Amino acid sequence: MANVIVGVTGGIAAYKAAELVSLLGKQGHAVRCIMTDAAQQFITPLTLQTLSGNPVYTSLFQIQESPEWQVEHIGLARWADCMLIVPATADFIGKVAHGFADDLLSTCVMAATAPVFFAPAMNDQMYANPLVQRNIAILRDAGYGFIDPVEGNLACGTSGKGKMASPQQIAAVLETLRKQDLQGMRIVVTAGPTREAVDPVRYITNHSSGKMGYAIARQAANRGADVVLVSGPSSQAVPANVTVVPVQSARDMFAAVQEQYSSADVVIKAAAVADYRPKTAAAQKIKKSDGDMVLELERNPDILAWLGEHKQNQILMGFAAETNDVQQNALGKLQRKHLDFIAANDVTQQHSGFGKDTNQITVYGADGSVTALPVLAKEDAADRLLDLVLQLYQARNK
Numbered sequence: 001m002a003n004v005i006v007g008v009t010g011g012i013a014a015y016k017a018a019e020l021v022s023l024l025g026k027q028g029h030a031v032r033c034i035m036t037d038a039a040q041q042f043i044t045p046l047t048l049q050t051l052s053g054n055p056v057y058t059s060l061f062q063i064q065e066s067p068e069w070q071v072e073h074i075g076l077a078r079w080a081d082c083m084l085i086v087p088a089t090a091d092f093i094g095k096v097a098h099g100f101a102d103d104l105l106s107t108c109v110m111a112a113t114a115p116v117f118f119a120p121a122m123n124d125q126m127y128a129n130p131l132v133q134r135n136i137a138i139l140r141d142a143g144y145g146f147i148d149p150v151e152g153n154l155a156c157g158t159s160g161k162g163k164m165a166s167p168q169q170i171a172a173v174l175e176t177l178r179k180q181d182l183q184g185m186r187i188v189v190t191a192g193p194t195r196e197a198v199d200p201v202r203y204i205t206n207h208s209s210g211k212m213g214y215a216i217a218r219q220a221a222n223r224g225a226d227v228v229l230v231s232g233p234s235s236q237a238v239p240a241n242v243t244v245v246p247v248q249s250a251r252d253m254f255a256a257v258q259e260q261y262s263s264a265d266v267v268i269k270a271a272a273v274a275d276y277r278p279k280t281a282a283a284q285k286i287k288k289s290d291g292d293m294v295l296e297l298e299r300n301p302d303i304l305a306w307l308g309e310h311k312q313n314q315i316l317m318g319f320a321a322e323t324n325d326v327q328q329n330a331l332g333k334l335q336r337k338h339l340d341f342i343a344a345n346d347v348t349q350q351h352s353g354f355g356k357d358t359n360q361i362t363v364y365g366a367d368g369s370v371t372a373l374p375v376l377a378k379e380d381a382a383d384r385l386l387d388l389v390l391q392l393y394q395a396r397n398k
């Protein structure tokens with residue numbers, strides 16, 4: 001988790017800085033806030049102090065009150081892993097672009113060696129003004145990051161591009177700073193449902209959205225792993241720096257995973273693979289008749305069981321989506337499929353299961369370990385699963 005400075009300048013979007021500070025705290029980051037004089041016209045230091053749990057810095061000349069650092073702007077700048085300017089007014093952007101450093105926040109930005117991101121918020125005409133755009137270009141060229149504003153209703157009563165990005169979008173830039181602790185690992189992730197053709201227009205499938213598998217692939221790539229995502233049909237956005245192999249049926253997925261297996265260090269099987277497929281997929285559309293219809297199904301290969309049988313040194317993590325006897329079923333799969341971990345969840349629970357953004361997982365390890373995770377966003381749950389995989393990988397490769 002990172003040390004983050006949130007620098008607040010004077011715009012109406014300053015109130016959203018409070019939400020950002022709260023969000024960053026919940027995500028486990030340490031946050032310190034710096035406010036310009038103008039920012040304090042919009043929200044009070046007390047708000048940010050309460051939400052960050054740290055003193056708020058408002059003046060270059062605060063040193064006597066806060067003896068923590070000898071030279072405050074340098075100390076703060078050194079402490080930060082990242083600085084976020086939220087909101088960034090046209091004035092502040094212009095000031096930094098031209099090298100002015102006449103208050104605590106601008107001196108800190110000047111002294112920072114950590115990445116600095118600006119989240120502009122202003123009237124759409126101001127944002128479109130060529131001077132503002134030129135200043136933004138100057139800062140981009142100098143290596144500063146921007147979290148671009150979006151279209152929306154603006155405080156001045158108009159609507160257009162100038163509304164600050166959401167606190168969630170701003171917090172997401174920290175993902176790009178995450179330490180690259182999975183570098184050198186090749187991870188194959190499977191995600192989504194499979195589709196088993198009945199005829200050219202019909203298929204059998206399940207409710208899997210692919211969210212969990214995509215979250216694992218995204219987080220693994222963010223942490224520097226070389227990631228291949230073998231995905232059944234899913235509407236999830238393709239994560240950056242991930243090689244996606246799209247598949248339809250369980251047999252397609254089996255072939256794709258087999259191809260990747262020998263070069264994989266880790267396989268995480270989050271896909272909901274259909275256990276059965278229609279015995280024959282009709283070449284032409286099946287026409288209805290008056291009577292009932294019987295569809296004969298045959299077993300699909302169990303991909304994970306095959307991986308377990310042919311394991312060399314790969315770490316295998318399976319998923320068990322259960323509706324009852326979660327622990328017993330999960331442990332059965334762990335043993336039967338020769339897994340290193342099984343991530344089990346009860347899909348009948350409110351916070352877990354198909355299409356949800358959260359999950360409550362308990363991970364059982366082949367060494368007898370049990371890790372009960374709380375209800376977490378799928379991204380955070382993905383990170384915790386990857387932490388477990390990394391621990392085992394490091395123990396094996398000491």
Ligand code: CTP
Nearest residue numbers: 269270271273275301302303304318319320321
């Ligand atoms: N799995 C697989 N190939 C299959 C079926 C499942 O690779 N044909 C993988 C899933 O990706 C998941 C794990 O096996 O990681 C558990 O899937 P599940 O269908 O719940 O397990 P089964 O052993 O098939 O048990 P059951 O159907 O009795 O619940």
